Amino acid sequence: MTTIHPVAGVRIGIASAGIKKVGRKDLVVFELAEGSATVGVFTRNAFCAAPVIVARENLAATQPKYLLVNTGNANAGTGASGIEAAQATLAALAQAAKCEPAQILPFSTGVIGEPLPVAKIEAAIPAALSDLQTNNWAQAAEGIMTTDTRPKVASRQVEFGGERFVITGVTKGAGMIRPNMATMLSYVATDLAIDEVLLQQALLRAVDQSYHRITVDGDTSTNDACTLSATGQSALPRVDSDNELYQVFCETLDDLLLELAQMMVRDGEGATKFFQIEVSGGKTEQECLDVAFTIAESPLVKTALFASDPNWGRLLAAIGRAGLHDLVIDDVTLHLNDVLIAEQGCRAASYTEEQGVAAMAPTDIVLRVGLNRGPAQTTVYTTDFSYDYVRINAEYRT
Amino acid sequence: MTTIHPVAGVRIGIASAGIKKVGRKDLVVFELAEGSATVGVFTRNAFCAAPVIVARENLAATQPKYLLVNTGNANAGTGASGIEAAQATLAALAQAAKCEPAQILPFSTGVIGEPLPVAKIEAAIPAALSDLQTNNWAQAAEGIMTTDTRPKVASRQVEFGGERFVITGVTKGAGMIRPNMATMLSYVATDLAIDEVLLQQALLRAVDQSYHRITVDGDTSTNDACTLSATGQSALPRVDSDNELYQVFCETLDDLLLELAQMMVRDGEGATKFFQIEVSGGKTEQECLDVAFTIAESPLVKTALFASDPNWGRLLAAIGRAGLHDLVIDDVTLHLNDVLIAEQGCRAASYTEEQGVAAMAPTDIVLRVGLNRGPAQTTVYTTDFSYDYVRINAEYRT
Structure with missing residues (x-):
């Protein structure tokens, strides 16, 4: 059991x-103390949900005092009335909590295309406010779940210069993993005081190496959102430059988001x-990403993975169609864990089918692709395509 | 039963x-009469099979007299020895048929990564040569099958200026459909005499509107190849300019390849x-293609299709992530057959779930996406993701 440090x-x-x-x-209601700074990253999908539109606007206008999250309904594909519904829930919380509606960010996850049941949310707001406490992170992780099979929470406490700071976060597995549930939602907070521009940089960098490095089926959701809040209540000095404390914070945040991202992949449909x-040996990180995602999203690779089949032909075929200019497939090496399976455009001479079968047997498998044409590298995480993937997504609406 | 016109x-x-x-x-051996012109289109996958490398070289060097096709083994992922094996089969046919090896194009389809059984092919060449006849197109369609469940042949006879010409072709369903079988192979011939440059233009145009408009799982094969031969034995005058006969030929070829392409989709795994x-109303054809293929390759759309679920939320979400600059999702309209299902970013007011269920019930379903931002349009053909897709691709190697 992981230790969860309150923020x-x-x-x-x-x-x-x-x-x-x-x-x-x-x-779920998150209350952020006066003086907190909050930054966010939202879905890039042009078909974005009403709460995403409202949250973006409010975050640009002022510092949020509350985050208001509901599951069961995504308030997506709901047009102009969806915006009004989101605003109505903010008005209700603002009145109860004595703040401005614009000081609240709304988040929704669940079914697409159904009207948000505003009255039900309004009626439950007093109960959520009377429940406010610092020790509720585990409950928050459960409260934002939809089809997740387990809650996802991660936490770090770091010693620095004789003092401590904390980063704690929750996520639900959606995003590129469960886009039918229309959401990856992630809320992360630290008690450090951090300049807002630096906070935004830290979040973008960490998301780029975690949530942007996972895929189950390549679909992107309409509601994806990740926020990072800094409350400034740690005894450590305010971070207003790219100093050592900022570096430690960034590394800790990277590590925490990667842990949360990997939890989502493991809980994928x-x-x-x-x-x-x-993928290593690329000319640029982008070409490493192109190769990694082409492999990760190939239905043929994913069904072979489900079958524990060391199908190096499908892997080479995916690499070959990743769009790299002047790729020489004979230069590419493939390892499954530590086993060299292919080189020079064909099965490695040293490779035996028994080695491949043994490498594919565990739940956790590492594929190492050597492009051998440059210094860049990247890592991406994914899962297989199983009968259950088809079942879950074919039956979801019924 | 379709009438098959010999060429x-x-x-x-x-x-x-x-x-x-x-x-x-x-x-299967195709013999092309003296004076025939042949052009070809090959896989763009950087990991291309030995016969593709050899066929490209030979086609660039001279006009082919024979096409030599084997199933059961793709001769892909076989490195330098794969090239030697392909050349050895050409040498055997060249000796028996009294031509140069470079006047033959090799094609292989089947398992990846296993050595081509050259001796078996050499031994069967005399039988294939003694079987040569003009009426064997249906047999050729069967002879190139691998996991196809039915042969695929199409034929046209066209009246022009009191004379006639013929186009007949066969294909096997692979390519973007059955890349694990490592091949879409297609052989088309006409008895017209056509300038080689014009012939190549006609093939590129027809392939672009047919084989390049179909997808089952987005994977591209290592062996894809399509050739078009013009024997010049029709009584019609030689086509050496973009004249009316050339236009009629091109339209007929477009139509024929589209029929063959659709046969492959219908026989998809x-x-x-x-x-x-x-997709219509795009600024450019490319953005229409981006939208169409993002929908066609979305696992969430494909599993909903399998479930006959009119899931317009997944359709809008796929359109929203297709990467179109400044796309306004509220301008997009979605029709299933003739039923308006979504507009203004949400379910159409006139839409009923009963209409959607009725539209999704048949085997053949037309989705019409209106982007409403320009004059361009395109059409793409695909199929669903079923339990059987997973089964076929998870079990193929075992």
Whole structure:
């Protein structure tokens, strides 16, 4: 069991609004202490949900005092009335919490295309506010779940210069993993005081190496959002330059988001494997990413992975169609874990089918692709395509 | 039953070499009469098979007299020895047929990474040559099959200026459909006499509107090849300019290749649906293609299609992530057959779930996407992701 460190300046309240199921914890309120700075990253999908539009606007206008999250309904594909519904829930929380509606960011996850049940959310807000406490991170991780099979929370406490700071975060597995649930949502907070521009840089960098490095099926959701809040209640000095403390913070944040991202892959729909794809020797990081994602999203690779089949032909075929200019396939090397399986455009001379079968047997498998044409590298995480993936996504609406 | 018109100047011989299964017709020889012109289109995959490398070279050097096709073994992922094996089969046919090896194009389809059984092919060449006749197109369509469930042949006879010309072709369903079988192979011939440059233009145009408009899983094969031969034995005058006869030829070829391409989609792995995606109102054809292929290759769309689920949220989400600059999702309209299902970023007011269910019930479904921002349009054909797709691709090697 991981230790969850509360973040001074963040209180969390959970309630049951009965949005989709009666009695389910489906409403989470994060309260951020006066003086907190919050930054966010949102879906790049042009078809973005009403709460994403409102949250972006409010975040640009002022510093949020509250984050309001509901599950059971994504408020996506709801047009102009979806915006009004999101605003109505903010008005209700603002009145109860005595702040401005613009000081709240809304987040929704769940079914697309159904009207948000505003009255149910309004009715549950008092219960969420009376539940506010600093020790509720584990409950928040449960409260934002939809089809996740387990809550996802990660936490770090770091010693620096005789003092300590904390970073704690929760996520739910959606995003590129469960886009049908229309959301990856992630809330992370630290008690450090950090300049907002530096905070935004840290979040972008960490997301780029974690949430942007995972895929289950290549689909991107309409509601994806990740926020990072800094409450400034640690005894450590305010971070307003790229100093040593900032570096330590960034590294800790990178590590924490990667842990949360990997939890999402492991909990991916129908997942039976955790597939780590390391591509090295590219001319640029982008071409390493192109190769890694072409492999990660190839249905032929993913079905072979489900079958624990060391199918190096499909791997080379995926690399060959990744669009790299002047790629010489004979220069490419493939390792499964430590086993060299292919080189010079064909099966490695030293390779035996027994080695391949042994390498594919565990749940966790590392594929190492050597492009041997440059210094760049990257790592991407994905999972397999199983019968359950088809079942879950074919049956979801029924 | 379609009428198959033989092409004067093309004789075809089929034999059983026992490459993978004893007794199976697995070797096909096309003989092209003296004076024939042949052009080809090959896979763009950087990991291309030995026969593709050899065929490209030979086609650039001289006009082919023979096409030599084997199934059961793709001769892909076989490195330098694969090239030698392909050359050895050409040498054997050249000796028996009294031509130069460079006047033959080799084609292989089947398992990747296994050595081509050259001796078996050499032994069967005399039988294939003694079988040569003009009426063997249906047999050729069967002889090039691998996991195809049915042969694919199409034929046209066209009246022009009191004379006639013929175009006949065969294909096997691979390519972007069955890349694990490592091949879409297609052989088309006409008895017209056509300038080689014009012939190449006609093929590129027709392939672009047919084989390049179909996808099952987005994977591209290592062996894809399509050739077009013109024997010049029709009584019609030689086509050496972009005249009316050339236009008629091109239109007929477009139509024929589209028929063959659609046959491949319908015979796609595990396919239960035929999904035609028409995207109109784009600024450019490329952005229409980006939208159409993002929809066609979305696992979430494909599993919903398998479930006959009119899931417009997944469709809008796929359109939203297709990468179109400044796309306004509220301008997009979605029709299933003639039913308006979504507009203004949400479910159409007139839409009922009953209409959607009725539209999704047949095997053949047309999705019409209106981008409403320009004059361009395109059409793409695909199929669904079923349990059988996973089964076929997870079990293929075992």
